[in-house]
Amino acid sequence: METSQNIIELNDVSVSFDGKIALSSLSLLIKKGERIALIGPSGAGKSTLLNVLSLSNVSGTGNIMIDGQPPSFYRNRKVRAKKIGVIRQQFDLVNALPVIHNVLAGKLADWSLFRSVLSLVIPQEKIMAEQALSRVGLGHKILEQTGSLSGGEQQRVAFARLLVQQPEIILADEPVASLDPARAEDVLGILTKLVQEENQTLITSLHSVDYAKKYFTRVIGLREGGMVFDLPVDQLTDRHLKELYKLRETSE
Numbered sequence: 001m002e003t004s005q006n007i008i009e010l011n012d013v014s015v016s017f018d019g020k021i022a023l024s025s026l027s028l029l030i031k032k033g034e035r036i037a038l039i040g041p042s043g044a045g046k047s048t049l050l051n052v053l054s055l056s057n058v059s060g061t062g063n064i065m066i067d068g069q070p071p072s073f074y075r076n077r078k079v080r081a082k083k084i085g086v087i088r089q090q091f092d093l094v095n096a097l098p099v100i101h102n103v104l105a106g107k108l109a110d111w112s113l114f115r116s117v118l119s120l121v122i123p124q125e126k127i128m129a130e131q132a133l134s135r136v137g138l139g140h141k142i143l144e145q146t147g148s149l150s151g152g153e154q155q156r157v158a159f160a161r162l163l164v165q166q167p168e169i170i171l172a173d174e175p176v177a178s179l180d181p182a183r184a185e186d187v188l189g190i191l192t193k194l195v196q197e198e199n200q201t202l203i204t205s206l207h208s209v210d211y212a213k214k215y216f217t218r219v220i221g222l223r224e225g226g227m228v229f230d231l232p233v234d235q236l237t238d239r240h241l242k243e244l245y246k247l248r249e250t251s252e
Contacts, residue, residue, distance in 0.1 A: 004148070005167060007201050008053065013062030015048055015225075016191045019214075022048040023060065024225040030201060032168070036193060037212035037233075038205040040244055042224035046205035050171045054086050067168070067224065081109035085167030087158050089174045090204040095147030099138070102146050102157050103129040106164030125164075132163035136190055152183035159191055163198075170195060172204040176211070184208075210239060 008030035015023040023045045030036060030075045038046045055071050064071055066083060074080040085106075086092075093102045107125060133139045136156040141149065147156060155175060162170060175191065176184035192215045193203040206212050212219050212233065219236050221228040221244040228244045229236075 005032045006030065007067050008203075009063075009065040010052070011063040013052060013060060013064065014213045015045075015052065015058055016220055021225045023052065024241045026062070026225075026227060028220075028227075030120065032198050032201055033159060034218055035195065035202045035216045036204070036220060038203065038220050038222060039207075039212050040228070043224075046224040047173055048225075050086075050173050050203065053169075054084055054171050055080060062128055071198060078109045081165060082235055083167055083168045083173065084248050087155075087163050087170065087172040087175050088090040089164065093154055093157060095145070096178065097146055098143050099133065099149070099157055100129050100142050100145050100200035103132055103142075103160045103164055104163040105127070106132075106166075109165070121242070128207040131156075132160035133175070135163060135194065138158050149181070151179050152187055155179065155187045156190060159187075166198070167200070169201045169203070172202065174207065176190050176204050177207065184211065192216070195245065209236075212236075 004027050007026065009078045010026055010028040011016065013023055013026045014021070026045075026049070035170065040046060048058065052060065053066075055064075055066070055074050066074060074083060090252060094105075104125060107128075113243055115205075129141060130142060133142055136159050138153060138156050138160065141153065149157065170191075172191070176187050179187060191204075192202065194200075202216075204216070213236065216233055218231065219233050221240065223244055229240050232239065
């Protein structure tokens, strides 16, 4: 069965910045189609782990395999774009451009330079953009300036861009941190629905344990660069959370 396939394998991965440990001997197996929430205190290593998985230039030790291939296999931008898509807190949108151009940015890795430049004048594959925006409930906003949209709408534009890109793995770094609770629920509901429909693998860092429990199938707790637990969401208990978020004793 396809879902038994490990799409991500980390073995003994460690990363340090300026002598400070960001990830410590982390080993991890992730199957195709899983929806995983990374939780833990600030500075726990969640963003560093996502950067490692995105194959950003993070120097460290240990072995990484993405769908059975080492990072060197994904040096080509087109190959990497088909495998991995990234959503950041800031959405990475160009506010001065109409929504359609930000959505079609998901195709830039596939297009030639000429076609990419032409698309700024005459949008290429407009129907694809329309379909993607309709799936996130923004079909009527296709020609609006991206900067005029609300935060939740901008995040949905970023999702539409991923629908156009069609990566197998989506990495989302605090995708709802800047949104109010109602919009955050809306955005997470759309995101998790889309990845299930597309059979994509989703790994998301979150501050909210409640969102992790509601929208994800597996929860990984990180603290000080190490893994505290890795559990199916229905096995997560208050005891696990107290251990994860416990404050270290400080002396006056």
